[in-house]
Amino acid sequence: MDDLLAEFLAETREMMEAVGGELVAWEADPSDRARLDAIFRFFHTVKGNCGFFDFPRLEALSHAAEDALAEVRAGQRRASPRLVTAVLAIVDRIGAMVAAIEDGGEMPAGSDDPLIGALSAGDDDDDGVLSHDPGDTRSARAGAGQRTIRLPVSLLDDVMASVSDLVLARNHLALRVREAGSDSPVYAPFERLNGILNEVRQAVTRLRMQRIDHLYAALPRLVRDLAAELGKQVMIDLEGGEVELDREMIEMIRDSLAHIIRNAIDHGIETPSARLASGKREIGTLVISARQSGNRILLAVSDDGRGIDGDRLVAKAVAAGVLTASEAEAMAAADRQALIFEPGLSTADQVTSVSGRGVGMDAVRANIERVGGTIEVTSTPGAGTRILLSLPLTLSIVPSLTVSAGGHLFALPQSYVEEIVHGRAGHIEVARAGDAMLVTVRDRRIACVPLAGALGLEDACDPQAATLVLIRLAGGDLFAIACDRVLDHHELVIKPLAPAVMASGLYAGSTLLDDGKPVLMLDVAGIARQAGLVGDVRGRVRTAAARDAVESDRAGVPAMLFIGLDGRRRAVRLSLIRRFERVPSGSIDLGGERPQIVIGDRILSLTGIDSGNHPDGQVSVLRLGDGESEIAYAFDRILDTVELPDEIVPSGRPGPVEGTVLIGGEAAELLDAHWLFATHAAPVREAHRPTCRIPAGDPWAQAILAPLVESAGYAVVGDGFAGQADVAIATDDAPLGDGAGGTLITLSADPDNATPDGARLYRYDRAALLARLAALRAGRAA
Amino acid sequence: MNELVLVFTIAGRRVALRTADVYSVVEIDGVTPIPGAPGYVLGLSALRSITITVVDAAAAIGVAPPAMPERGARAAIVDHEGHRFALVVDDIDDVAELHSRPAPVPGEAGPGWQRVSEGLVETARGPALLLTLAAVLSGPDAIAA
Structure with a gap:
């Protein structure tokens, strides 16, 4: 909705800029019919748009102006300077209101009635000038947020096409530059050009993106009309409207989505009486949700209707000769439901005006495939159906x-x-x-x-x-x-x-x-x-x-055979592998407690790598997942996918290797997934952290001291802590009473008060404080 | 009437295309074949980093079997419905002024020619069949409308 509002505001402001000129011209020549029409259209559009939003004052103003101008257009009234002035006053007021909406501020105070009253017919021959006050409209507009402009879509398409061509030309040039070698004088400028082009390309890719809201906008109406036509009650729930998708892709799936919705309402959702009879709410729900998953967009359409009758589909398929009865017998439930994507099989017994005319889900599937997407259906009879589209982020x-x-x-x-x-x-x-x-x-x-x-x-x-x-x-x-x-x-x-x-x-x-x-x-x-x-x-x-x-018979366990960074043959069960990545070695951090790697926007624990040995260039990693967490495993190269033999020779002690297996006559170490996840996926946390009491009432202690103490591995407790803290920190201003417990450190605002034994420290001597805390912690552990 | 046409030869016959239809004239080299495409579509080539579809003009009209162009064969680059094509022809003559409106060919031009031509025109380089780009590019199997 915010998107629609922004569009409304942008459109209104744009029209106001145009209408400003028209108004001046009209004022000079009130009989100019073309100007009058343009101004009339402005009010008409504003009035129409206001209906979608709750702006009663804007609507009343534009409505009044539209009425007055309609009379002039109909020849019932003469355009007097007085009327022009009144219209101008209304344009200014609308401008002020639009600016206020944009800033999220208050609507201009004061009643609009005098402005509307000034429009009334009557003393049109009276040339008296009604005073109007443009007020702060200009300054208010200057405060508006990011300026937007509207561009024809065809221009954007041209720019995108040109950038694509530019990329191709760059590729061609890159080949020539490579042939010339890196000492060629064009090498450096070409590299620079390359960098800039990549930025432009990213920006253009963003230009292509459109919020899926634009696809959603038409759906409530579609659902309402369909429901009314079919005598059903349906509530639509749209989620994830902020997800962005290639504009072209939105156009490509628009019809398919409408078709899926039509199907859901026609075949899925029952009539109100049938719903009540099966103990459901009278009103059916249709949920359309979008989310981004990696470089795919997942778009799901779920209804809480009667679900897909797999048996009936199978019966139809058998009747149509697509399946034999014995084949049908062998089908799993999911496969039965997937029959809705077969041509010529519809569960609709009756052809309605809405669906069941043979253009079915097979056409939808073909459409989705054409854009590189996939479509799946899951359905629970009696409870509902969910159609999941998985679409690539961009077509280009x-x-x-x-x-x-x-x-x-x-x-x-x-x-x-x-x-x-x-x-x-x-x-x-x-x-x-x-x-x-x-x-x-x-x-x-x-x-x-x-x-x-x-x-x-x-x-x-x-x-x-x-x-x-x-x-x-x-x-x-x-x-x-x-x-x-x-x-x-x-x-x-x-x-x-x-x-x-x-x-x-x-x-x-x-x-x-x-x-x-x-x-x-x-x-x-x-x-x-x-x-x-x-x-x-x-x-x-x-x-x-x-x-x-x-x-x-026997379920063979598939595994991936690969060579580790240390040159050894290893195997890992295929089901653990989420995907492979090639990442620059710069994204590996070996300095911390555990090696870590940055992949995309995630930080994963990295294993399979010797912490003393930072690789160069690109590193291949396996992303292993246990269903909840993920870890990365660095490797050199993949050999093959193999089937694990039954016999695994267990290794003697717990570690990253579960045992040794014989694959293709050679030994390979089988990774122990349990050990890897237990060791690397668990968050770093000490079983028991020592406690440190700091003065609760001292803002300096709370704001500046507490984070430092925590970073040293202590749990900070306040005066309310009932037990005995391991360490207590006092300041000169807030000495702790007896019984604060543990070792006492007093922080002094005066550097000269510090004592060599560490009992009293200067409050900003960070190194000394951390050293003291670390020593106390080590002493306690010992 | 000073409309300009490009005059060239296909299968030994003089033909013309309106210059508005022609983007440029090039020598073709390096054609990547397209398995499964109609015979008159010889393949793809790249021209200034843009992919073009290479069409054997004589085969597209249906007056000769398709043949891969020799290195340096001449082609007219044309744009049609958002795609860029190279029409491989025998030889390119010149740009000439149109002296007459297309007129029906006396006698019969032959079925292939009849389908792709608007009629006979007089040009400064002599009489030529004025070709309709859309008809040429739709290939020999297209049914003449």
């Missing part, structure tokens, strides 16, 4: 992998990539079923699409020699793309392709690499679709069945 810059296939180079968005494995890795099995190729990765049998074949480059594909990129699509489908090699990671500025190329359905866009060569961004969802993999309900059922069978 896409973290991507470059891969090669059939001698060509392609990029694919990293957000889809679940895992990269080598075809010859031990735990991968390849099977051929007719023309289809299947790979089994950790007991999941998934379809494998040879990239070169999918693009029509070549047919032969040896999965053993290929690199498999496991792709997780929206809706949860998993498949593998077999390519020759994975080359590099880039942040790419993706541009749309010509329609004739887009029509192939294989590409999402193109960009230029650092060397100035164009590269095509693959549309992984499109490739999966062309390979007949998306919406393949049977496939999903098969993998579910296979998964169950294997799990009952």
Whole structure:
């Protein structure tokens, strides 16, 4: 709402600036119809906007002025200088009020009635000038906060496009500069240009961002209209409106979100009588919440309606021939609910004017996938449904992998990539079923699409020699793309392709690499679709069945094999790994009690690193999580993902290594997650801190002394402390009585009063005080 | 009438495009092929750090099979619906003044030419078929409206 208000104020102020000129011109020539219309429009707009906000005085003023001007426009009244003056007075008053609202201050005092009264028809021929006082409007406006301007969206788009092009040109230039070497005279200016360009790019990225409020603004009305049409009562609750999202992205998901809401109200939320009958409140609730999680935005739409009837969906799917009865039998509840994303399956028995006309959630899913997002549904029958959209933060810059296939180079968005494995890795099995190729990765049998074949480059594909990129699509489908090699990671500025190329359905866009060569961004969802993999309900059922069978057999524990910074082979259970990071070594702090590392805006305990040995350049770390806390583990390089053998030779004593395992004929140390978290994730806190009593009534002691004492490891207690403190500090002004307990330190305002034994110290002799406190603490512990 | 056109040759025939449609004339080098794209779309190239789609003009009209351009082949750079294209042609002649409005071709120009052309125009460099950019870029399979 604050956003809307700011927009209203900005618009009003902008119009006032324009109308000021019109007013002067109109005053000079009251018969000027064009001026009159412009001024009339101003009042009309202000009046209309006031309706959204609670500004009765503004509304009354603009309404009165609008009425008076309407009479002039209708020819019922002549524009006299008296009327012009009265209108001017009202414009000034509106200006004063707008400035007051902006500053959050008081509305200008005094009644508006005289101003409104001055508009009244009557002595229009009387040329008497009504005195009006512009008052402090100018000075009030000067005090207004940050100035804003309004710009056409197309201009912003142009600027963004130009900056993207600038980045590409910079990349091209960077190559030439690198070739010239670092002693080239253009090197330093180029580096400077580079830095500035990065700043500009960040600023432009912020320009692209818009609060999700803008998406929310239209929803209450949509919900109200839908509810009225369908005879339901729905309350909408919008959360996280301050989350920012790429403006383009907001436009791309607007329709999908409306569709999801339509579905929720039509199919999810019951009629008031049905709700009462099932013991719910008459009014249904629809909660839409947004939050940022890393570089994704999570947008959830939850209703407290009847939930999704998975059985009915399955029945429909069987009736439609999409599933066989036995396959349906094997489906998990979550998979049943995910059927709402299949084309042609609607739970709506009746086609209403609102939904159930065949344009269903499958279209929504396709839309969300197109922008690189994912969609999931969770539903509890009788209690409600939650649809979760996960969207990339921005469309313009896409973290991507470059891969090669059939001698060509392609990029694919990293957000889809679940895992990269080598075809010859031990735990991968390849099977051929007719023309289809299947790979089994950790007991999941998934379809494998040879990239070169999918693009029509070549047919032969040896999965053993290929690199498999496991792709997780929206809706949860998993498949593998077999390519020759994975080359590099880039942040790419993706541009749309010509329609004739887009029509192939294989590409999402193109960009230029650092060397100035164009590269095509693959549309992984499109490739999966062309390979007949998306919406393949049977496939999903098969993998579910296979998964169950294997799990009952023996659940192999997957682990990551890597080389530590000390060169030793180590393994860590895969389930602990949150993600990998590459961070500059400057973000490592080895000086403290425990090594720490700064990743993004978080400080994590760092382990796997020798505290005497500060690495150079970039450091790779694993982020390990136990569900609550996270720690970082530095490593040299990753070898492979493996399956842990049953046999683990335990290490003799507790430590970071749980035991030794044999992987690929060589020994590797298996990290002991419990020990690591117990040692590194717990906050630094001593079991029992010594206490120090300081004078409670002395502000100096409370404000200046207490923090120092605490930093020395003591708990500060006041006069109210009943027990015996370990140390007591007194000052000359506030001597402590007998029985203060413990060792007494007296702080004196006079340096000459200090005694060498430390019993009496100068109050600002910080070093001596800390040394004394530390000595007492050590003595107590001993 | 002093509208200007760029006169060039495609498959040995003299054709013209309005200069308003043409951004520049370049020599093409380094084309990245696009697997799966229609044949007349030869690939992508970079021009002043902007990606352009390289189109074989003769193949797009449907009068010759697509062929990769030789190094230094001439192309007209055109903008259409927010995308930039390079139309690879036989040779680029010159910019010339238009002497007449497009008139129907006496006899038949042939199906491919008929689809992409507004008609015959007289130019200072001789008669030429005036091309419609949108029709050329939509490719040989597009149904003529």
